[in-house]
Amino acid sequence: MPPTPLKGHVVVAPDKFKGTLEGAEVAARIAAGIRRAAPGSDVRELPVADGGEGTLAAALAAGFDRVPAKVAGPTGLPVDAALAVRGDTAVVELAQASGLARLPGGRTAPLAAGSYGVGQLISRAVSSGAKRIVLGLGGSACTDGGAGMVQALGVRLRDADDVELPPGGAALRRLERIDLGPLAELLTGVDVVVACDVDNPLLGPRGATAVYGPQKGADGDDLVVLEQGLTRFADQVAAVTGRDVREAPGAGAAGGVGFAALALLGATMRPGIELLLELLGFDEAVRGARLVVTGEGCLDAQTLHGKAPAGVAAAAARAGVRVAAVAGRLELSEPEWRAAGFTAAIALTDLAEQPGDSMTRAGELAEVAGERLAETLLRG
Numbered sequence: 001m002p003p004t005p006l007k008g009h010v011v012v013a014p015d016k017f018k019g020t021l022e023g024a025e026v027a028a029r030i031a032a033g034i035r036r037a038a039p040g041s042d043v044r045e046l047p048v049a050d051g052g053e054g055t056l057a058a059a060l061a062a063g064f065d066r067v068p069a070k071v072a073g074p075t076g077l078p079v080d081a082a083l084a085v086r087g088d089t090a091v092v093e094l095a096q097a098s099g100l101a102r103l104p105g106g107r108t109a110p111l112a113a114g115s116y117g118v119g120q121l122i123s124r125a126v127s128s129g130a131k132r133i134v135l136g137l138g139g140s141a142c143t144d145g146g147a148g149m150v151q152a153l154g155v156r157l158r159d160a161d162d163v164e165l166p167p168g169g170a171a172l173r174r175l176e177r178i179d180l181g182p183l184a185e186l187l188t189g190v191d192v193v194v195a196c197d198v199d200n201p202l203l204g205p206r207g208a209t210a211v212y213g214p215q216k217g218a219d220g221d222d223l224v225v226l227e228q229g230l231t232r233f234a235d236q237v238a239a240v241t242g243r244d245v246r247e248a249p250g251a252g253a254a255g256g257v258g259f260a261a262l263a264l265l266g267a268t269m270r271p272g273i274e275l276l277l278e279l280l281g282f283d284e285a286v287r288g289a290r291l292v293v294t295g296e297g298c299l300d301a302q303t304l305h306g307k308a309p310a311g312v313a314a315a316a317a318r319a320g321v322r323v324a325a326v327a328g329r330l331e332l333s334e335p336e337w338r339a340a341g342f343t344a345a346i347a348l349t350d351l352a353e354q355p356g357d358s359m360t361r362a363g364e365l366a367e368v369a370g371e372r373l374a375e376t377l378l379r380g
Contacts, residue, residue, distance in 0.1 A: 024057060034378070056136075109168070147172055153265075
């Protein structure tokens, strides 16, 4: 006799476990554990992202169509990338083109890495008929202020000899003239929305260079060069547009790509997880649910400041649905994660038999976590 279906469904909406499992894999494993421990459960998988790496995968898992595109990687070498399209909405993930993972051999190029491929993805989205482009920032390998991105969209950046600047933030020190070219016409009727969870300005001690440059291989001298280049770019953009957005929250995101998006693409910025949950139809998916399960690689203090699990917990709370978390590591105390809205939290490290198992056996342990949650929150 088949098991009696349980009242209300379960939504499994985790982010990726960076370095081990993609969001869709995490969701599938947790869901498998729940179904095994609570037969008859209606479990719906909805992997999420906060606008950084994994954004494209989350959109595809939610039913967007994959549109392949060969574009320039951060050092100019071609890479196979993609965007996600549904109707007149396109999702562009910066990391697909200009992410650290796209660096050849993993070798950083702090002065020369650029964002040209991001502009190519945006151009592909427009040519596909997109009227709304969601641009996810995160994992950038470049500190070029988004100069390469706008060059790919027809903007000309020229030096004193009227020669087009090469890629990279260092070259921006030689910028003398900006010609916006066909940019306005290209983006007529197109709404660009940036999914961003940082509030850094473009310049200064909290800016793109000072905060994120070292992560991209920049040393002391490189940091000076890059800051000079971004300052020159900001000055010239302000002169040609009549607007100065260098201090805008998020302008320093992704090596300053946030700045170019605001200043030259007319973009608006929204918190990444908030935007992605809306895009993925989370509110509809959670309606009538009895439990939501979310998670990420490490549940820690950063989680509480706009990361995917906190956003999912807040959205679930608005719907009056309990939410539990599964994480590779749990660095929040029980009072902290309960205050964040979680009914339960399980760490793979606590389920592992041997050190390192939480990485090498992450999939198996995520299933065990799903079983534990089902036993305590569904069957009980």
